[in-house]
Amino acid sequence: xxxxxxxxxxxxxxxxxxxxxxxxxxxxxxxxxxxxxxxxxxxxxxxxxxxxxxxxxxxxxxxxxxxxxxxxxxxxxxxxxxxxxxxxxxxxxxxxxxxxxxxxxxxxxxxxxxxxxxxxxxxxxxxxxxxxxxxxxxxxxxxxxxxxxxxxxxxxxxxxxxxxxxxxxxxxxxxxxxxxxxxxxxxxxxxxxxxxxxxxxxxxxxxxxxxxxxxxxxxxxxxxxxxxxxxxxxxxxxxxxxxxxxxxxxxxxxxxxxxxxxxxxxxxxx
Amino acid sequence: xxxxxxxxxxxxxxxxxxxxxxxxxxxxxxxxxxxxxxxxxxxxxxxxxxxxxxxxxxxxxxxxxxxxxxxxxxxxxxxxxxxxxxxxxxxxxxxxxxxxxxxxxxxxxxxxxxxxxxxxxxxxxxxxxxxxxxxxxxxxxxxxxxxxxxxxxxxxxxxxxxxxxxxxxxxxxxxxxxxxxxxxxxxxxxxxxxxxxxxxxxxxxxxxxxxxxxxxxxxxxxxxxxxxxxxxxxxxxxxxxxxxxxxxxxxxxxxxxxxxxxxxxxxxxxxxxxx
Numbered sequence: 013x014x015x016x017x018x019x020x021x022x023x024x025x026x027x028x029x030x031x032x033x034x035x036x037x038x039x040x041x042x043x044x045x046x047x048x049x050x051x052x053x054x055x056x057x058x059x060x061x062x063x064x065x066x067x068x069x070x071x072x073x074x075x076x077x078x079x080x081x082x083x084x085x086x087x088x089x090x091x092x093x094x095x096x097x098x099x100x101x102x103x104x105x106x107x108x109x110x111x112x113x114x115x116x117x118x119x120x121x122x123x124x125x126x127x128x129x130x131x132x133x134x135x136x137x138x139x140x141x142x143x144x145x146x147x148x149x150x151x152x153x154x155x156x157x158x159x160x161x162x163x164x165x166x167x168x169x170x171x172x173x174x175x176x177x178x179x180x181x182x183x184x185x186x187x188x189x190x191x192x193x194x195x196x197x198x199x200x201x202x203x204x205x206x207x208x209x210x211x212x213x214x215x216x217x218x219x220x221x222x223x224x225x226x227x228x229x230x231x232x233x234x235x236x237x238x239x240x241x242x243x244x245x246x247x248x249x250x251x252x253x254x255x256x257x258x259x260x261x262x263x264x265x266x267x268x269x270x271x272x273x274x275x276x277x278x279x280x281x282x
Numbered sequence: 283x284x285x286x287x288x289x290x291x292x293x294x295x296x297x298x299x300x301x302x303x304x305x306x307x308x309x310x311x312x313x314x315x316x317x318x319x320x321x322x323x324x325x326x327x328x329x330x331x332x333x334x335x336x337x338x339x340x341x342x343x344x345x346x347x348x349x350x351x352x353x354x355x356x357x358x359x360x361x362x363x364x365x366x367x368x369x370x371x372x373x374x375x376x377x378x379x380x381x382x383x384x385x386x387x388x389x390x391x392x393x394x395x396x397x398x399x400x401x402x403x404x405x406x407x408x409x410x411x412x413x414x415x416x417x418x419x420x421x422x423x424x425x426x427x428x429x430x431x432x433x434x435x436x437x438x439x440x441x442x443x444x445x446x447x448x449x450x451x452x453x454x455x456x457x458x459x460x461x462x463x464x465x466x467x468x469x470x471x472x473x474x475x476x477x478x479x480x481x482x483x484x485x486x487x488x489x490x491x492x493x494x495x496x497x498x499x500x501x502x503x504x505x506x507x508x509x510x511x512x513x514x515x516x517x518x519x520x521x522x523x524x525x526x527x528x529x530x531x532x533x534x535x536x537x538x539x540x541x542x543x544x545x546x547x548x549x550x551x552x553x554x555x556x557x
Contacts, residue, residue: 041433042363052335058326084442112442121446122439130434143438144517151435152418154409154428156398161370161407168368189427191391192398229427236431272365274433281412282358282374 015102017110020065020077025050027074028067028090035090039128040272041151043280053279054079054087064118066110068103076103078111079279084120086111087279089127089134097133104137128275151276155232158185158195159209162268165235166200166207169267173202177260178221182212188227200264222260223253234265241265295387296352298396301342304351306332309344312351316379330377331356343397345389353380353389355397359406370407394426440517444483447516448496451477451485454519455494465491470554473547476508479516480538484508507543515539 020028025047032050036042045053054060059082068076068091075095081087091103108125115123125143127134139145155161181200187193199212226234230249233239241262244250252261301309306324313321331342336359345353355378362372375397380389401409413422415430422428441447458464472490476499479485484499511533518529533539 121443122441125438128434129436138438142514142517143440144520146439152411152422152428157407232429282376
């Protein structure tokens with residue numbers, strides 16, 4: 013027995029959750045699934061029946077699945093990324109066919125599949141199956157706790173700070189368009205125990221080699237890789253105090269960048 | 283939390299409250315009033331909010347006037363992975379509804395600040411929300427400073443029903459027939475076309491300079507010409523021009539495009555234009 017398609021049945025939760033976590037764990041936006049989470053998130057969702065959950069198996073092993081939600085939207089769509097390109101295409105085509113069949117049974121006007129375009133095999137297979145790429149999904153993000161975010165980002169990347177960089181940075185953070193901007197000043201120091209981000213009073217003196225003024229909106233754009241440090245300084249959205257080095261500040265901001273591709277399925281949209 | 287950037291709730295406005303004092307039905311009524319009846323059912327609301335593991339009454343905030351909710355805000359706190367191994371506490375915020383009678387009173391702004399202060403105390407690092415680009419530009423960007431992330435997340439769509447396809451075709455043709463040359467042509471010669479798109483029922487398209495109609499072909503009306511084409515061409519027509527040309531070339535090579543009386547009709551139309 014080769015490739016087969018079937019509907020969900022009790023006991024499938026674990027392999028589906030494992031597959032999802034394998035396929036999407038490298039993406040930003042990934043929310044790890046457990047069987048309990050998935051049961052509440054998908055199986056108990058009003059309007060979802062086991063027939064709306066389609067599994068693709070190869071020799072009895074789940075290699076892909078999709079969940080058809082309201083208005084023809086596929087809430088979750090996953091195809092095993094460990095398969096060869098050819099087998100992934102095959103699994104993807106079977107999954108699309110099975111989901112289309114279910115959508116037609118339900119009288120849906122169309123089928124919407126949401127997938128990361130960087131997954132070239134899925135992208136190409138969907139296009140070859142006459143799917144039109146309609147739009148990108150938008151997610152709005154705002155920083156609420158800059159101190160904690162910077163601490164976490166720097167913990168991940170502090171080792172990349174060049175040796176000749178100053179070990180203390182001072183950030184004056186202006187609210188910009190933000191209405192909630194809890195920190196005016198942060199100081200960042202790098203020691204052998206790791207980076208420490210601290211709240212600092214405006215008046216307090218800091219013997220920093222690098223003092224930077226930035227607004228929270230610009231910080232958001234730089235962290236999420238929408239704006240380069242170079243562009244931000246040219247636009248005067250990042251300003252350096254006299255005596256602060258451009259190269260030092262650039263090295264500091266390069267530690268804050270998040271560049272993992274972000275993906276979220278419709279099932280996670282709140 | 284320092285005071286900077288905070289906005290005090292003004293005394294003349296209702297006070298932002300936790301959900302506990304209300305019934306789910308009233309909140310869902312408000313949501314449906316604000317989302318043209320399409321938001322969903324009470325069961326769906328309960329599943330999404332109050333029955334969700336980890337839900338607390340303060341995850342739903344409401345402004346109340348005369349015992350009725352006039353605005354609602356929903357929050358879900360969740361771990362959010364920024365990159366592999368880097369997970370932050372985040373809040374997802376959505377299902378924001380303000381009764382039409384209370385719009386323009388800065389309720390959203392005040393709630394945004396009050397909820398932000400509460401989330402900050404809870405240790406939330408990022409605020410996340412999904413919204414339409416228009417609403418994002420109007421509120422989240424201009425008023426709250428948020429950023430719309432560009433991501434590789436894409437939506438792929440395929441039409442499945444002939445009824446829906448006729449609607450899409452009509453809309454596209456209405457735009458096309460507004461072009462001067464097409465309008466002139468149709469003034470002289472209205473056209474009846476049968477489109478046979480693979481996987482769908484045949485569609486009768488009637489074009490005149492002032493009217494476009496598309497309906498499932500009953501076979502009763504005569505057509506000037508008929509055209510058979512694969513659905514992929516329709517899908518490609520909504521994308522880039524290069525993709526469309528590529529798809530047309532593929533369709534011709536594969537013999538997926540066929541017509542009857544097309545050339546004859548084209549010559550007649552040209553002759554009409556010349557005379």
